Amino acid sequence: MDRRAWAATNLAAALLAAPWAPQSIAAAVETGLGPSKSRRRAGLINWLLALGTPYPPAPDRLAALLYRSRRFGPARGRRGAVLDPPLFAPAPAFVGLDLPQLATLGALADWLELSVETLDWLSDERRSLATATDTLQHYRYAFLAKRDGTKRLIEAPKPQLKRIQRRILDEILAKVPVHESAQGFVAGRSCLGHAQRHAGEAMVLTLDLAQFFPSLGVARIHGLFRLLGYPWAVARRLTGLCSTTTPLTLARRLPAAEQRHYAAPHLPQGAPSSPALANLAAWPLDRRLAGLARAAGANYSRYADDLAFSGDARPLAGFERKVAIIVAEEGFALNPLKTRRMRRSERQQVTGIVVNAHNNLSRAEFDRLKAILHNCRIQGAAGQNRDNIADFRRHLDGRVSWVEQVNPPRGAKLRRLFELIGFEATDRA
DSSP states (O other): OOHHHHHHHHHHHHHHTSOSSHHHHHHHHHHHHOSOOHHHHHHHHHHHHHHTSSSOOOHHHHHHHHHHOTTOOOOTTOOSOOOOOOOOOOOGGGTTOOOOOOOSHHHHHHHTTOOHHHHHHHTTTTOOGGGOOGGGOSEEEEEEEOTTSOEEEEEEEOHHHHHHHHHHHHHTGGGSOOOTTBOSSSTTOOHHHHHHTTTTOSEEEEEEBTTTTTTOBHHHHHHHHHHTTOOHHHHHHHHHHTOBOOOHHHHTTSOHHHHHHHHSOBOOTTOTTHHHHHHHHTHHHHHHHHHHHHHTTOEEEEETTEEEEEEOTTTTTTHHHHHHHHHHHTTOOBOGGGOEEEETTSOOEETTEEOSSSSBOOHHHHHHHHHHHHHHHHHOSGGGOTTOOTTHHHHHHHHHHHHHHHOHHHHHHHHHHHHTOOOOHHHHO
């Protein structure tokens, strides 16, 4: 290897061993190339930053680009040095977390009980699954109808990948604290807590993040794993294991505005690792929106893609515009059709829970469930199972349990009715 190739390879390794940011890039250039003219050094740094938008190049490609670039000039007299091995090195905010210290692809493969070849295949390292046949896909796909008549694409991993994603969730992601405003998919938090933060306020404002999971591309996820301490190659495979590219035949069945998200690598809605990754990726958004609310004397919380603010009506005037600016700056977008401003004089709902005075459910919802339970008792449960639900008893039990959590007195009334129902064996199957 000649001196220029050696220097390019070493600098590429140094650049990818640290966060892809101006300060760390400048430090790597200074260390790897030695003193040079400031104008030339600045030109190289700016060129490198442009290369890594939005995703840093792979090590071999970065070394090749450096080798051919006129901006790159290796220091004289440096040759024969050995590259330092990759290290597990968390950013200061994450030092001390009990995470598996995986510095190489071999260590990652061993931890997941896979061969390196299987690791590359499951992480779609060659980005080939968008055009692969169904039998080679790592996901199963289903379109679910949403309330507004549009479709939601569920991308559920097959058993082997699901097991791997669950391990990444349990042993890495679940150990990383999320922002206190994130109420969804966090142990000890729920939509009830999300709603309770906004109970009894003069004004409640709710907004919806459009395409929350698919809008989170691999650059953010890779950056997150890098901050947790994983070297470039390990972070790339972890990112690949937790992301997917939707087959083109399926992506084209979605609205045109959504296709670009699904056609690029993204977080799949249906993977066990996606909610935790989304919460961590949204930490800067939560921090800024919580600060905006605090400055106005208001409350803020987020449940997945559902944003909620509450407080006095006057400070919340014009809040939508301020929120939209922050959301856009953080790489998200709002669904304008789902923005709601609710005063105390009307029904205030947060994730379907009425919050005018305290957590509650609407009278209409309570009456519908009460009528179903009453008819089950009088006419038999089978006749009320109009949607042919497989285990109708468990279904009704779950709905009653939900009411018990939201409004215990009302839930107790429904529970008494439920206990009087004589379920047949077919209702339990």
